[in-house]
Amino acid sequence: IMILGIILVGAAVFFLLYLFADQPATGPSTSTTSTTQGPSSTGGGSVTSSTGAEQPTSTTAPAPGTTVALRPPAEVTVVVLNSIGLDGAAGRMSSNLSEAGYQTLTPDNFEPEQNPSRIWYREGFAAEAAALVDFLPGATVEALPDESLQPGADIILVLGTGFTE
DSSP states (O other), rough: HHHHHHHHHHHHHHHHHHHHSSOOOOOOEEEEEEEEEOOOSSSSSEEEEEEEEEEEOOOOOOOOOOOOOOGGGGEEEEEEEEEETTTTHHHHHHHHHTTOOEEEEOEOOOSSOEEEEEEEEOTTTHHHHOOOOOGTTTEEEEOSOOTTSSTSEEEEEEEEETOOO
């Protein structure tokens, strides 16, 4: 009976470690407030923002073992913002996303510079945002910090430091 108890305790510990090892890391993140001007046909829309105090944030991820059906790319609207001043980078990324079937909005610039790149998502689009890491390796996936940022976009990709084409 003692051996069975040891085996059960070991299995429980292993299971708990497995669950917690699959959870995304959380850490300090910069809170950002932003104002936007809608995109125009000339691409002259602008985004301005100011940085607030650091607050811990975390991504909302499905529990391990949970299956989440992804929306097809045609049902996901994405906008790409360039925070690093690399001419044309947001436009080229938007073209790549469009070729992959995503609905894209007019790319624009973003301040302040982000480190690392960010993939921000509106409520209900966490799984689709996580899938976009393939387009922006090394990006941090987070809930949208300001709901007024880029209305009409389900997901916002912000090209930050470390982004390479």
